[in-house]
Amino acid sequence: MTNEEFQSLVLKQLHSLTEGQSRIESRMNKLESKVDKLELSVETEVIDKIRVLFDGYSLRGDQIDKLQKHIDERLDSIEIDTGYLVSRVARLEKMAK
Template sequence: MTNEQFQELVINHLKALTNEVKEIKSNQHKLELHIETEVTDKIRSLYEFREVQANVNERILAALDRIESKVETHDIQISILDKTKSNKRKVK
């Protein structure tokens, strides 16, 4: 093999490697875009879910507040009834 043939072989090999590197970079860029899009979509979905969950939590807390008010009212009524009942027993 002559020096010129060797140089041509090396040049051809370098061209092939350069093309492979370009293809790898291109594929890497496509993969990065795909991952970025996928992650962005998932983050957006999480924020939307968080908003929905916050609304559900607000409704639940409001319902609990109403229930708590009713229970407090019932406790007061029961206490009054118990006192009235015990006073009637003392009178007898």
């Protein structure tokens, strides 16, 4: 193999490597673009789901507060009724003696 043939072969190989590197860079750019889109999509979905979970948690908390108020009102009413009944029984017992 002559010096010129060797140089030609090396230049062809170098050109082939350069083209391969260009193709790899192109594919990497496309892949990075897809990954960026995927990240954005996932972030959007996750943020939306977290927002929905927070809203549900807040709603459930409001429901618990309303239920607590209702139970407190009912207990107050029962306490008043019980007090009345106790006093009534005490009066009836006095009358029976």
